[in-house]
Amino acid sequence: MHIVVCMKQVPDSAQIRVHPVTNTIMRQGVPTIINPYDLFALEEAMRLRDRFGGEVTVLTMGPPMAEDSLRKALTFGADRAVLLTDRFFAGSDTLATSYALAGALAKIGEEFGKPSIVFTGKQTIDGDTAQVGPGIAKRLRLNQLTYVARIAELDLAAEEITVERRAEGGVQVLSTRLPVLVTMLEGTNEMRRGTLEDAFRAARTQVVTWSAADAGITDLTKCGLRGSPTIVKKVFAPSARAEKAHQIPTADLSFEALAEAVMGEIFARQPAIEGDLMRFSSGQ
Amino acid sequence: MAEAPKQAPAAAGRAATKKELPEHFKAYKHVWVVVECEHGVVHPVSFELLGEGRKLADKRGAELAGVVMGNDRAAIAAAAAAAFEYGADLVYTIADPALAHYRNEAFTKGLTDLVNTYKPEILLLGATTLGRDLAGSVATTLLTGLTADCTELAIDEEGSLAATRPTFGGSLLCTIMTLNYRPQMATVRPRVLAMPERQPGRSGRIVEHPLDLAEDDIVTKVLRFVADRDSNQAQLAYADIVVAGGLGLRSAENFQLVKSLAEVLGAEYGGSRPLVQKGWIAADRQIGQTGKTIRPKLYIAAGISGAIQHRVGVEGADMIVAINTDPNAQIFDFAHVGIVADAIKLLPALTEAFRKHLSVNRLAG
Numbered sequence: 067m068h069i070v071v072c073m074k075q076v077p078d079s080a081q082i083r084v085h086p087v088t089n090t091i092m093r094q095g096v097p098t099i100i101n102p103y104d105l106f107a108l109e110e111a112m113r114l115r116d117r118f119g120g121e122v123t124v125l126t127m128g129p130p131m132a133e134d135s136l137r138k139a140l141t142f143g144a145d146r147a148v149l150l151t152d153r154f155f156a157g158s159d160t161l162a163t164s165y166a167l168a169g170a171l172a173k174i175g176e177e178f179g180k181p182s183i184v185f186t187g188k189q190t191i192d193g194d195t196a197q198v199g200p201g202i203a204k205r206l207r208l209n210q211l212t213y214v215a216r217i218a219e220l221d222l223a224a225e226e227i228t229v230e231r232r233a234e235g236g237v238q239v240l241s242t243r244l245p246v247l248v249t250m251l252e253g254t255n256e257m258r259r260g261t262l263e264d265a266f267r268a269a270r271t272q273v274v275t276w277s278a279a280d281a282g283i284t285d286l287t288k289c290g291l292r293g294s295p296t297i298v299k300k301v302f303a304p305s306a307r308a309e310k311a312h313q314i315p316t317a318d319l320s321f322e323a324l325a326e327a328v329m330g331e332i333f334a335r336q337p338a339i340e341g342d343l344m345r346f347s348s349g350q
Numbered sequence: 351m352a353e354a355p356k357q358a359p360a361a362a363g364r365a366a367t368k369k370e371l372p373e374h375f376k377a378y379k380h381v382w383v384v385v386e387c388e389h390g391v392v393h394p395v396s397f398e399l400l401g402e403g404r405k406l407a408d409k410r411g412a413e414l415a416g417v418v419m420g421n422d423r424a425a426i427a428a429a430a431a432a433a434f435e436y437g438a439d440l441v442y443t444i445a446d447p448a449l450a451h452y453r454n455e456a457f458t459k460g461l462t463d464l465v466n467t468y469k470p471e472i473l474l475l476g477a478t479t480l481g482r483d484l485a486g487s488v489a490t491t492l493l494t495g496l497t498a499d500c501t502e503l504a505i506d507e508e509g510s511l512a513a514t515r516p517t518f519g520g521s522l523l524c525t526i527m528t529l530n531y532r533p534q535m536a537t538v539r540p541r542v543l544a545m546p547e548r549q550p551g552r553s554g555r556i557v558e559h560p561l562d563l564a565e566d567d568i569v570t571k572v573l574r575f576v577a578d579r580d581s582n583q584a585q586l587a588y589a590d591i592v593v594a595g596g597l598g599l600r601s602a603e604n605f606q607l608v609k610s611l612a613e614v615l616g617a618e619y620g621g622s623r624p625l626v627q628k629g630w631i632a633a634d635r636q637i638g639q640t641g642k643t644i645r646p647k648l649y650i651a652a653g654i655s656g657a658i659q660h661r662v663g664v665e666g667a668d669m670i671v672a673i674n675t676d677p678n679a680q681i682f683d684f685a686h687v688g689i690v691a692d693a694i695k696l697l698p699a700l701t702e703a704f705r706k707h708l709s710v711n712r713l714a715g
């Protein structure tokens with residue numbers, strides 16, 4: 067079985083700082099990481115491979131330096147890595163990204179075998195849209211399984227898969243036919259520590275690097291900025307609230323007295339809350 | 351080595367690509383809201399969207415329509431009636447056994463057909479697991495722009511939808527537009543928008559549409575639905591009072607102090623993201639940009655610094671009370687009431703004060 071995991075290299079957003087004067091992102095020296103949500107997808111893919119046999123290919127679209135993330139994935143235990151990189155992809159929104167990735171996935175199918183499962187993470191931490199997975203599914207006509215918490219059954223002979231999907235207010239148990247696109251929910255597994263063997267293998271493995279043309283993507287009007295229906299009109303910092311919090315003086319007060327003062331302040335500002343609380347407490 | 355990609359042009363460069371709207375898109379009018387109706391109940395986010403959709407439609411001089419898809423005709427009629435009372439002028443309905451439970455294939459077909467037939471200018475969905483699953487495939491099918499998790503929707507001077515959302519991990523906001531394609535699609539998370547007033551007795555037109563999809567042609571089957579036993583998922587987002595703790599509480603044991611106060615107040619409890627990462631609280635108790643957005647009447651935050659990603663999830667609260675030992679903590683920049691104090695000591699005192707006050711007044715009353 068061939069499984070492809072789509073990953074993204076993202077800036078470690080915990081480290082992003084905004085310039086206080088110009089309101090621009092200070093990217094210099096911000097380390098990049100594999101989008102943390104994608105690791106759940108990668109681990110799930112490798113577990114399936116370990117159980118059922120086959121190969122895991124990791125695919126990423128990005129600048130040449132995104133190779134770092136692919137190498138990292140190889141050390142975790144992925145079998146093959148494909149980097150899709152071309153200046154024509156710069157400025158892609160989610161629609162253009164799904165077009166490019168779908169093209170690369172089709173090429174991967176021709177070169178290395180058609181994938182039965184394409185995984186993505188639930189979303190990325192820099193874009194947070196959760197749109198690329200469904201976009202790929204639609205373009206490649208893969209059955210779409212989003213927010214998957216568990217893969218309950220996989221029957222390769224019958225080409226069937228059953229999953230538990232997080233839905234509003236509960237879990238849906240869905241069964242469908244392969245090939246599928248699965249977006250994996252976070253917290254569903256724990257990424258293994260790659261073995262020494264994986265590290266050696268990763269060091270020997272060439273990352274397959276494709277330009278748009280290499281991947282057979284010829285319609286450049288659907289790529290990058292030109293292929294993106296959305297336009298970023300402006301980027302700005304959130305405005306501060308006009309006034310700061312009213313501070314309740316704490317000097318020399320016991321915690322009991324302070325608590326009384328806080329409760330008094332709450333009731334004085336929102337008298338309705340006191341009534342609500344009375345009703346709640348007498349209803350108990 | 352491949353050539354290094356050029357830097358994407360600056361934001362202004364992208365906006366400059368505005369062209370005259372293609373002729374075939376000029377027929378696209380009106381604002382639509384997908385009314386999410388699973389297991390016979392309308393998700394409240396749909397009403398929030400109708401409230402916002404009403405304003406957008408009025409600004410465009412257009413109509414506001416709801417879209418209800420399902421199987422149970424009574425539930426569809428009830429959802430449509432509710433949509434009218436929350437501001438819809440008309441509701442498109444598709445009733446079909448294939449729509450009994452949410453499935454991507456059937457719902458994508460239904461919504462895509464409706465859009466292609468009746469041509470909305472703006473299409474809004476809740477950023478729920480259903481809305482995000484559906485919006486992504488519908489936008490790709492229609493090859494149009496979709497902006498996820500918007501925090502603000504507006505109509506710009508030229509009549510286009512300006513959708514604002516957090517970016518770069520929430521440290522900045524960006525406004526995104528779909529100028530040359532229709533419909534302009536956006537999702538909004540529950541509780542980000544205010545719940546509009548319900549107008550009892552308000553009514554509108556219903557337009558029925560067929561699904562034209564046989565069950566045999568749908569590959570994906572719903573085998574079961576297991577409802578959450580502890581449905582705090584919805585309750586936290588919609589609670590009137592929320593008490594939350596942060597790293598300032600120092601230990602999982604101390605988090606009990608938050609729960610005790612919440613219990614006395616009949617409130618829901620939650621926390622900042624690091625508490626989830628440390629395993630002190632469950633992931634569905636996280637408040638903030640990557641957790642729940644809340645709009646309670648009262649929000650009490652104890653030992654939370656007030657990082658921007660937390661702030662965006664709580665700003666809709668009527669009153670924010672913050673307890674923090676650091677007088678310069680960011681949370682005091684947006685809280686209404688601040689107390690510079692040790693939360694580990696103040697929380698139990700508050701619990702006791704409320705307990706006493708409520709029991710005394712109950713006896714008196």
Ligand SMILES: Cc1cc2nc3c(=O)[nH]c(=O)nc-3n(C[C@H](O)[C@H](O)[C@H](O)COP(=O)(O)OP(=O)(O)OC[C@H]3O[C@@H](n4cnc5c(N)ncnc54)[C@H](O)[C@@H]3O)c2cc1C
Nearest residue numbers: 596597598622623638639640641653654655674675676693
């Ligand atoms: C992409 C991204 C998404 C994120 N999403 C979220 C999100 O959804 N929700 C979220 O909350 N965070 C989120 N974060 C994390 C966020 O940036 C902050 O790191 C986090 O909110 C800080 O949590 P905290 O306030 O509990 O901890 P800290 O920032 O460590 O603050 C602890 C506070 O407690 C105070 N304190 C210490 N001792 C006491 C005491 N005894 N009594 C009272 N106060 C005390 C300290 O003065 C300090 O202000 C996200 C970050 C990123 C990068």
